[in-house]
Amino acid sequence: MKSNVKSAVLSLVIERPTGGADVCRRFEDRFEGLLESRRNHIYDALAQLARGGLVERIPLEESDADDRGRLLGFRATAKGARAYRSWIRQQIPASKEARQEALVRIAATQAHDVDNALRLLAEYERAVLDVARRALPAPDGTVIDELLAEERQDVAEAELRWIRRARARLRESAGRAWAAVEHSA
Known part of the structure; x- marks a missing residue:
């Protein structure tokens, strides 16, 4: 599709x-x-x-x-x-649309499908890291180039912080669900 x-x-x-x-x-x-x-x-x-x-x-x-x-x-x-x-x-492309693509797919993931959500977070993280690596300013760049590169780096750092939090919450949620299954058995 x-x-x-x-x-x-x-x-x-x-x-x-x-x-x-x-x-x-x-x-x-x-x-x-x-x-x-x-x-x-x-x-x-x-x-x-x-x-x-x-x-x-x-x-x-x-x-x-x-x-x-x-x-x-x-x-x-x-x-x-x-x-x-x-x-x-599908692989999430390393582009400026990576964030939206990843979040749409995560939102479309079924609530119980933690494995897919974790895989999507890993894909998103890979795309963010690829974009961040390309955002480094050229050695002979202007102050504007440097400022734009800093902004891209700041955005990437924020995205990576969110990915870490989301991953931890998904794992915590999966752990609670597993403990509930074990307790009911």
């Missing part, structure tokens, strides 16, 4: 088969500030996913009807699940 919006929409349908209105609400909640898309674009993404065989229409319970009272929703197909996994596993 070439569109992060389509991939994000697919991730929500994989998470929970549902109607379009619910996908729109959850998209706005989950991807706010990361992906901007109007409701009509989300419905277009659902239609494109359906045409591509990545999701299929299903009847919903009456309580799940959308704003217009329709009782049809969407669920992912096996082809959709494969496309989602492929998108999540």
Whole structure:
């Protein structure tokens, strides 16, 4: 899939088969500030996913009807699940878009999938380090070049601090979940 919006929409349908209105609400909640898309674009993404065989229409319970009272929703197909996994596993490019790409994929990761989230953090870290290495000023650069290089380094350091915190919290969360399983056994 070439569109992060389509991939994000697919991730929500994989998470929970549902109607379009619910996908729109959850998209706005989950991807706010990361992906901007109007409701009509989300419905277009659902239609494109359906045409591509990545999701299929299903009847919903009456309580799940959308704003217009329709009782049809969407669920992912096996082809959709494969496309989602492929998108999540793609290498994050070392570019100025690395941050957004990583955060969109992390937001699209299922809550229980700590391994994928940790792998995405490692990919993000690699991309940040690559960008930071390229941001070093040229030896014969101007003061403006130096200032811009310092700013890029400061941003990279902030991103790396967040990655370390996120990694620690994910591992802590996984440890608590594992301890709960052991305790209930």
